Amino acid sequence: NADLAKLIKDPKNWAMQAGNFENQRYSTLNQINKSNVKNMKVAWTFSTGVLRGHEGGPLVIGGMLFVHTPFPNKVFAIDLETQKIVWKYEPKQDPTVIPVMCCDTVNRGLAYAEGKILLQQADTVLVALDAKTGKKLWDVKNGDPKIGETNTQAPHVFKDKVITGISGGEFGVRGRVTAYDLNTGKMVWKGYSTGPDAEMLMDPEKTMTWTNGKMAPVGKDSSLKTWQGDQWKIGGGSTWGWYSYDPQENLMYYGTGNPSTWNPSQRPGDNKWSMTLWARDVDTGKVRWVYQMTPHDEWDFDGVNEVILADIDVKGKKRKVAVHFDRNGFAYTLDRVTGELLVAEKFDPKVNWATHVDMNTGRPQVVAKYSTRQNGEDVNTKGICPAALGSKDQQPASFNPKNGLFYVPTNHVCMDYEPFRVEYTAGQPYVGATLSMFPAPGSHGGMGNFITWDAGKGKIVQSKPEKFSVWSGTLVTAGGIACYGTLEGYLKCVDADDIKKELFKFKTPSGIIGNVTTWEFKGKQYIGILSGIGGWAGIGLAAGLEKSTDGLGAVGGYAELANYTELGGVMTVFALP
Numbered sequence: 359n360a361d362l363a364k365l366i367k368d369p370k371n372w373a374m375q376a377g378n379f380e381n382q383r384y385s386t387l388n389q390i391n392k393s394n395v396k397n398m399k400v401a402w403t404f405s406t407g408v409l410r411g412h413e414g415g416p417l418v419i420g421g422m423l424f425v426h427t428p429f430p431n432k433v434f435a436i437d438l439e440t441q442k443i444v445w446k447y448e449p450k451q452d453p454t455v456i457p458v459m460c461c462d463t464v465n466r467g468l469a470y471a472e473g474k475i476l477l478q479q480a481d482t483v484l485v486a487l488d489a490k491t492g493k494k495l496w497d498v499k500n501g502d503p504k505i506g507e508t509n510t511q512a513p514h515v516f517k518d519k520v521i522t523g524i525s526g527g528e529f530g531v532r533g534r535v536t537a538y539d540l541n542t543g544k545m546v547w548k549g550y551s552t553g554p555d556a557e558m559l560m561d562p563e564k565t566m567t568w569t570n571g572k573m574a575p576v577g578k579d580s581s582l583k584t585w586q587g588d589q590w591k592i593g594g595g596s597t598w599g600w601y602s603y604d605p606q607e608n609l610m611y612y613g614t615g616n617p618s619t620w621n622p623s624q625r626p627g628d629n630k631w632s633m634t635l636w637a638r639d640v641d642t643g644k645v646r647w648v649y650q651m652t653p654h655d656e657w658d659f660d661g662v663n664e665v666i667l668a669d670i671d672v673k674g675k676k677r678k679v680a681v682h683f684d685r686n687g688f689a690y691t692l693d694r695v696t697g698e699l700l701v702a703e704k705f706d707p708k709v710n711w712a713t714h715v716d717m718n719t720g721r722p723q724v725v726a727k728y729s730t731r732q733n734g735e736d737v738n739t740k741g742i743c744p745a746a747l748g749s750k751d752q753q754p755a756s757f758n759p760k761n762g763l764f765y766v767p768t769n770h771v772c773m774d775y776e777p778f779r780v781e782y783t784a785g786q787p788y789v790g791a792t793l794s795m796f797p798a799p800g801s802h803g804g805m806g807n808f809i810t811w812d813a814g815k816g817k818i819v820q821s822k823p824e825k826f827s828v829w830s831g832t833l834v835t836a837g838g839i840a841c842y843g844t845l846e847g848y849l850k851c852v853d854a855d856d857i858k859k860e861l862f863k864f865k866t867p868s869g870i871i872g873n874v875t876t877w878e879f880k881g882k883q884y885i886g887i888l889s890g891i892g893g894w895a896g897i898g899l900a901a902g903l904e905k906s907t908d909g910l911g912a913v914g915g916y917a918e919l920a921n922y923t924e925l926g927g928v929m930t931v932f933a934l935p
């Protein structure tokens with residue numbers, strides 16, 4: 359989209375959730391930098407009036423700031439000069455969607471292009487609003503909450519299309535990505551994660567995947583062959599993450615989620631193409647390549663985490679890569695043009711479910727002891743690392759083109775996993791496993807780390823321990839700072855070249871699961887963060903749950919959070935005095 363491309367080029371704006379098409383969350387602004395960030399003060403704050411988990415962040419376009427909330431998905435347009443609310447929009451949604459949202463009523467934010475604000479509501483309605491007035495221009499229904507389909511992710515605008523996904527892997531939905539016309543809301547294409555080739559928009563001869571050390575066509579019925587009967591129809595592979603776009607290749611990149619149900623014994627086979635990285639042509643939806651990270655998932659290592667595009671050195675050669683930090687604890691570096699697998703290494707030293715990824719087959723080498731199953735009797739597999747919420751969940755990483763490093767918010771949590779038999783009923787949970795989570799044993803005692811990663815070598819460069827998982831998206835800037843939020847509620851900024859050096863710390867009103875953003879207005883740089891505890895890690899507080907296995911096992915793991923924070927959505931904006 360030319361309008362969006364132009365806005366992105368000007369670092370005064372923050373026109374996309376990730377700041378740019380490459381998903382880098384990098385800003386060239388440098389007024390706030392490593393020598394003065396310690397002086398940063400709160401410039402202004404804004405309460406959203408909504409209590410549950412606040413993910414994503416604001417957009418800033420030409421002096422206006424647009425911010426969203428979790429359900430009921432309010433949108434505010436705020437004048438940066440006066441901080442006056444210029445307009446607000448509150449959709450009418452049936453609250454019965456709330457119980458079919460697996461991991462809190464979160465929303466990961468808005469998109470903007472050509473004078474339109476795009477909102478993806480929880481009830482799956484995708485809306486285009488006039489950015490000047492907040493008036494609705496069009497809307498379209500993207501799914502059906504009655505069968506467990508909801509939406510939490512931000513829509514993405516690539517070229518003249520609004521591209522969106524679907525949530526509901528815990529309800530047996532059939533995952534897909536759908537492209538709508540930016541001007542009319544009319545559907546242009548839809549590509550499923552599972553099923554017949556034609557419905558996935560795969561060409562058996564032209565869609566490629568990593569096979570025996572090279573790229574080869576996926577072949578006919580590549581998904582159908584890996585499921586029993588028509589299980590693929592309720593097979594998950596949802597698409598609720600952050601997408602990226604390479605304008606030169608005209609490809610969009612994203613990952614698909616877990617296969618449904620969580621009981622692996624009920625769905626023999628590789629369950630393709632759940633748990634997969636995808637490259638699709640933006641105009642046609644056709645798939646150029648796929649790579650399945652966790653065949654036949656047994657742990658809910660949902661593969662939706664963002665794919666970051668960068669040009670970096672891999673084994674002495676400059677390559678156009680796609681980098682992905684998966685829930686399964688491995689970080690993957692692929693050639694984003696061809697789909698070749700270049701690097702697959704653990705970015706969390708505690709990962710024990712697999713020893714390594716076989717670089718020839720591309721398959722993880724599973725450790726039998728940490729395999730989960732339910733064959734006749736229920737088996738509780740203990741001490742699996744990471745837990746289902748992964749070494750990293752949806753909290754997006756950032757990339758610093760100045761030093762070629764990735765800044766990754768991570769989890770340090772393990773689990774016991776006990777699958778049980780579950781029947782599919784439309785609109786009812788189709789989970790099929792009981793989980794309990796706990797801090798990774800033998801680590802620094804905390805549940806997370808903020809790390810820097812060399813994606814060419816597949817190595818951690820530095821690791822900064824945190825008390826809880828870092829569930830916030832990170833920002834890195836040309837000022838030489840990297841910033842992230844913590845579940846207790848601190849916004850922290852560290853030296854981008856030595857992340858153990860904490861330069862700034864401020865306790866915001868609630869735990870942070872939002873993403874740090876930055877912009878400039880009237881010659882001044884600002885840093886903004888949404889706080890508001892929730893998401894999967896904060897589900898105990900957000901939904902008032904107490905039993906340790908509730909919240910799909912997260913309540914026990916994060917019980918201590920209640921000693922540090924309480925609910926409430928607030929945006930805090932910082933600047934130098």
Ligand SMILES: O=C(O)c1cc(C(=O)O)c2c(n1)C(=O)C(=O)c1cc(C(=O)O)[nH]c1-2
Nearest residue numbers: 461510525526527528596598615660893894
């Ligand atoms: O399978 C799905 O469709 C689905 C959806 C979502 C979501 O939409 O928030 C999450 C998950 N799975 C999930 O596995 C997960 O760990 C998770 C964490 C969060 C969050 O916002 O903190 N959402 C989700």
